[in-house]
Amino acid sequence: xxQNRVYNFNAGPxxxxxxxxxxxxxxxxxxxxxxxxxxxxxxxxxxxxDVLNDGINRIKKxxxxxxxxxxxxxxxxxxxxxxxxxxxxxxxxxxADYINTGTWAKKAMKEAKILGKPFKVIAxxxxxxxSYIPKNFKINSDAVYVHITSNNTIEGTQWxxxxxxxxxxxxxxxxxxxxxxxFDVKNFGLIFAGAQKNxxxxxxxxxxxxxxxxxxxxxxxxxxxxxxxxxSSNSLYNTPPCFGIYIIQLVAKWIEETIGGLVKMEELNxxxxxxxxxxxxxxxxxxxxxxxxxRSIMNVTFRxxxxxxxxxxxxxxxxxxxxxxxxxxxVGGCRxxxxxxxxxxxxxxxxxxxxxxxxxxx
Amino acid sequence: xxQNRVYNFNAGPxxxxxxxxxxxxxxxxxxxxxxxxxxxxxxxxxxxxDVLNDGINRIKKxxxxxxxxxxxxxxxxxxxxxxxxxxxxxxxxxxADYINTGTWAKKAMKEAKILGKPFKVIAxxxxxxxSYIPKNFKINSDAVYVHITSNNTIEGTQWxxxxxxxxxxxxxxxxxxxxxxxFDVKNFGLIFAGAQKNxxxxxxxxxxxxxxxxxxxxxxxxxxxxxxxxxSSNSLYNTPPCFGIYIIQLVAKWIEETIGGLVKMEELNxxxxxxxxxxxxxxxxxxxxxxxxxRSIMNVTFRxxxxxxxxxxxxxxxxxxxxxxxxxxxVGGCRxxxxxxxxxxxxxxxxxxxxxxxxxxx
Numbered sequence: 001x002x003q004n005r006v007y008n009f010n011a012g013p014x015x016x017x018x019x020x021x022x023x024x025x026x027x028x029x030x031x032x033x034x035x036x037x038x039x040x041x042x043x044x045x046x047x048x049x050d051v052l053n054d055g056i057n058r059i060k061k062x063x064x065x066x067x068x069x070x071x072x073x074x075x076x077x078x079x080x081x082x083x084x085x086x087x088x089x090x091x092x093x094x095x096a097d098y099i100n101t102g103t104w105a106k107k108a109m110k111e112a113k114i115l116g117k118p119f120k121v122i123a124x125x126x127x128x129x130x131s132y133i134p135k136n137f138k139i140n141s142d143a144v145y146v147h148i149t150s151n152n153t154i155e156g157t158q159w160x161x162x163x164x165x166x167x168x169x170x171x172x173x174x175x176x177x178x179x180x181x182x183f184d185v186k187n188f189g190l191i192f193a194g195a196q197k198n199x200x201x202x203x204x205x206x207x208x209x210x211x212x213x214x215x216x217x218x219x220x221x222x223x224x225x226x227x228x229x230x231x232s233s234n235s236l237y238n239t240p241p242c243f244g245i246y247i248i249q250l251v252a253k254w255i256e257e258t259i260g261g262l263v264k265m266e267e268l269n270x271x272x273x274x275x276x277x278x279x280x281x282x283x284x285x286x287x288x289x290x291x292x293x294x295r296s297i298m299n300v301t302f303r304x305x306x307x308x309x310x311x312x313x314x315x316x317x318x319x320x321x322x323x324x325x326x327x328x329x330x331v332g333g334c335r336x337x338x339x340x341x342x343x344x345x346x347x348x349x350x351x352x353x354x355x356x357x358x359x360x361x362x
Numbered sequence: 363x364x365q366n367r368v369y370n371f372n373a374g375p376x377x378x379x380x381x382x383x384x385x386x387x388x389x390x391x392x393x394x395x396x397x398x399x400x401x402x403x404x405x406x407x408x409x410x411x412d413v414l415n416d417g418i419n420r421i422k423k424x425x426x427x428x429x430x431x432x433x434x435x436x437x438x439x440x441x442x443x444x445x446x447x448x449x450x451x452x453x454x455x456x457x458a459d460y461i462n463t464g465t466w467a468k469k470a471m472k473e474a475k476i477l478g479k480p481f482k483v484i485a486x487x488x489x490x491x492x493s494y495i496p497k498n499f500k501i502n503s504d505a506v507y508v509h510i511t512s513n514n515t516i517e518g519t520q521w522x523x524x525x526x527x528x529x530x531x532x533x534x535x536x537x538x539x540x541x542x543x544x545f546d547v548k549n550f551g552l553i554f555a556g557a558q559k560n561x562x563x564x565x566x567x568x569x570x571x572x573x574x575x576x577x578x579x580x581x582x583x584x585x586x587x588x589x590x591x592x593x594s595s596n597s598l599y600n601t602p603p604c605f606g607i608y609i610i611q612l613v614a615k616w617i618e619e620t621i622g623g624l625v626k627m628e629e630l631n632x633x634x635x636x637x638x639x640x641x642x643x644x645x646x647x648x649x650x651x652x653x654x655x656x657r658s659i660m661n662v663t664f665r666x667x668x669x670x671x672x673x674x675x676x677x678x679x680x681x682x683x684x685x686x687x688x689x690x691x692x693v694g695g696c697r698x699x700x701x702x703x704x705x706x707x708x709x710x711x712x713x714x715x716x717x718x719x720x721x722x723x724x
Contacts, residue, residue: 006397010404013604018391021399025390029383035368035685037383039563039609042372042686075437075565076586079600083584114584196601201401203437203565203603222445222476224438238441239558241565242375243605247401323397324404 007346010324011153011299011337012176012197015346019258020250038246043239051242052235055249062252062262063185065208072207072230073245074192078104078175081192081205082111085171088217088227089190090117090144097143097168100124101133102152103330104173122146129331130155132291137163144216145169145189151177153197154328156301156335157294162187169213177298178206179255180340181266189213195244198298198339199251204244255340265340272338272347273297279351285358289333303333310334313357320353322346369708372686373515373661373699374538374559377708381620382612400608405601413604414597417611424614424624425547427570434569434592435607436554440466440537443554443567444473447533450579450589451552452479452506459505459530462486463495464514465692466535484508491693492517494653499525506578507531507551513539515559516690518663518697519656524549531575539660540568541617542702543628551575557606560660560701561613566606617702627702634700634709635659641713647720651695665695672696675719682715684708 008015024038031038034047041047056071065071074080085108090096095118098109102125112119123137130152139146146165151158153176162170162183169189178193185191190209196202209227223229229237235245259265277295280286280302289301304310310333317325327333336350370377386400393400396409403409418433427433436442447470452458457480460471464487474481485499492514501508508527513520515538524532524545531551540555547553552571558564571589585591591599597607621627639657642648642664651663666672672695679687689695698712 004392004395004397008398008402010402010407012601013402013404015402016399021391021401025387028387028390029380030366033366035366035683036370037378039383040370040372040375040377042375043564075439075442075603077437077600080437080584080586083586087584111584114582116582194601201605202405202601203606220476220478222442222449222473224442224445238439239374239556239564241437241603241606243563244565244603321397 006321006323007342007349008323009336009338009342009350011328011335012194013202014197014337014339015341016200016247017251017254017258017341020247020254023250024247039243041242043236043242048242051246051249052240055245055252058249058252058256059206062179062255063208064182065185068211069185070209070211070231072209072227073235073240073248074205074207074230075203075241077202077205078173078192078194079107081173081207082108083115084225084227085147085190085192086112086115086117086119087221087225089171089213090119091216091218093118094142094144095119095140097122097140097146099134099137099146099148100126101149101157102130102155104152104154104175105147105149108147108149108173125157130157131289132294133157133159139163139165139168143168145171147171148173150174151296151298153299153337154331156288156290156296156299158296158298160293169210176339177296179252179262179265180269180298182262195248197337200244200247202244204241204248206248268344269297269338269340272342272344273300275347275351276300276336276338279354283358283362285362286354298337298339300336300338301327301331301333302335307332309361312361316357317350317353320349322350322353368683368685369704369711370685371698371700371704371712373690373697374556375564376559376699376701377703378562378609379613379616379620379703382609382616385612386609401605403604405598405604410604413608413611414602417607417614420611420614420618421568424541424617425570426544427547430573431547432571432573432593434571434589435597435602435610436567436569436592437565437603439564439567440535440554440556441469443535443569444470445477446587446589447509447552447554448474448477448479448481449583449587451533451575452481453578453580455480456504456506457481457502459484459502459508461496461499461508461510462488463511463519464492464517466514466516466537467509467511470509470511470535492519493651494656495519495521501525501527501530505530507533509533510535512536513658513660515661515699516693518650518652518658518661520658520660522655531572538701539658541614541624541627542631542660544624557610559699562606562609564606566603566610568610630706631659631700631702634704634706635662637709637713638662638698638700641716645720645724647724648716660699660701662698662700663689663693663695664697669694671723674723678719679712679715682711684712684715
């Protein structure tokens with residue numbers, strides 16, 4: 001590959017589109033004729049405002065968001081959103097419903113609990129190591145929101161379609177699959193996504209919030225923890241994470257102009273995932289960990305016959321320029337994270353490697 | 363200048379050392395032989411851990427921090443620290459003391475008030491538009507900390523030496539002058555600094571906390587708002603703002619290896635400030651806004667005879683490649699922010715321009 005780059009299957013921070021990285025590099029000492037780096041320009045300058053507003057407009061266009069939705073950029077990652085969501089939206093005795101599909105859902109519930117906010121777990125797949133997305137559950141009619149994790153990075157599962165919540169707002173942690181496919185936002189009250197998987201570098205979390213959710217927010221929140229601070233200032237109350245927002249803008253532009261939009265993005269992502277799962281399902285040498293109807297098209301998790309063989313697989317892959325195939329330390333095994341920016345070439349290289357490895361070790 | 367770069371006198375985000383920017387640019391597609399961009403490598407990889415630990419060690423060395431001090435990287439800027447400090451450290455009825463030296467001190471107090479935490483304002487310079495640093499004040503013997511703003515970006519004042527607080531921990535917002543000069547940290551319980559002025563890009567706040575401060579922290583704080591989350595994980599509880607930390611590391615290296623340490627850094631900063639103040643004090647055409655013994659060596663604020671003339675000054679400066687000389691929108695006038703990375707050449711160009719402008723408009 002160009003510049004001795006590798007194929008990067010890390011779960012996040014993760015691979016970014018090469019044309020985006022090249023644009024950042026080429027303009028790094030002089031952004032848009034300003035004579036300054038993007039890291040040096042004032043966040044109150046026309047240069048940066050253009051970046052911010054173009055980024056927001058492109059996200060709105062890709063996701064078909066109407067004027068009821070705000071696109072915000074907040075620091076602290078999804079981990080801070082786990083606290084901000086209940087802090088802002090659970091404001092009284094009515095509970096929120098949480099669906100427990102793995103590590104990140106558990107972390108979200110942990111923060112609601114620390115805050116002493118009422119919530120109910122209405123479904124969980126913990127009985128089978130979170131290897132599936134729950135199907136039959138009953139949403140409480142008084143729930144203030146229903147919290148889901150749209151894609152489970154560690155367990156390799158993903159919501160294929162989103163549940164009908166009968167006008168109760170969905171809140172979704174989409175950190176690892178935002179912009180991987182089109183979806184209908186109208187049931188969502190709030191979406192958050194740490195950028196470092198599918199849309200940018202670490203250090204910025206995109207939050208999409210529907211106007212009516214703002215009415216639930218109590219008055220006495222710390223300024224930086226109140227969504228209204230961001231909606232009323234266009235994310236410019238204080239200095240925002242400018243560099244991360246810039247990359248999100250370029251990634252949104254790349255999806256629209258190079259890939260051709262979210263329908264095309266989904267086609268490509270499904271094709272990539274199918275190639276990998278086909279290889280995994282081939283002979284029994286590799287075993288997928290997620291149930292077939294819950295499989296993620298972003299994080300493909302699989303096991304080999306022994307931990308020793310997995311270690312060998314990961315090491316040999318690395319030697320072949322295939323980086324980051326180790327599963328999360330909490331579950332072990334192997335994982336190929338194949339976000340938007342992972343190319344078909346990368347998938348072909350991985351599949352070739354897997355077939356060869358099987359031949360030599362099967 | 364190289365690459366058609368300008369001299370950037372913005373208050374933050376602000377100019378960064380050109381050798382640092384060039385290093386980032388050169389390695390942007392392949393960091394340290396990893397085959398990945400610094401924006402793509404895992405925060406749990408050896409590559410990033412080396413960046414993080416080298417950055418921390420260099421900061422510790424520059425500031426002569428002993429093992430009692432932790433160096434942390436937190437998102438949300440100084441604005442989130444305004445909340446985190448009282449949330450973590452005021453834990454009971456004993457109040458904190460605040461010294462009000464301007465806009466940022468007021469914002470810090472606003473957040474303590476939102477949280478309902480007890481605090482007292484023991485000194486203020488509001489009587490004279492914050493044009494000086496208060497000298498005579500009495501620290502409450504039961505204060506849990508004394509909060510100061512070491513440099514006031516908007517008002518152009520700076521603490522020349524720090525007050526003796528008789529073992530009550532100092533808490534300082536050093537966003538705009540951290541690493542501009544050596545100082546004795548032993549009286550400080552906590553220091554925070556948004557990076558985007560003197561040490562890096564926007565999106566990362568460096569926090570230095572003394573071990574004994576951790577004992578004050580209540581148990582029920584949201585995970586991301588508890589300093590212990592960061593001290594116990596080496597700032598790696600969740601994905602940190604990797605790119606910003608990387609630039610801080612390079613800036614610390616530049617101060618140490620290119621400038622020659624903080625003593626040399628201070629010499630250079632004082633020389634730059636003296637050249638500018640000498641020009642301002644010359645004839646009465648320019649008028650410094652801060653009292654002479656409180657003047658900042660980082661943000662040089664001055665006025666001209668009329669707002670119209672100030673506007674002309676700022677516009678003509680811009681045409682001469684001198685960017686960002688407009689004062690903060692809340693106070694007007696002119697301001698030259700001359701952080702560590704502003705070169706002597708930049709100061710000479712500004713002084714030359716100021717003399718010419720005076721000749722043509724005096």
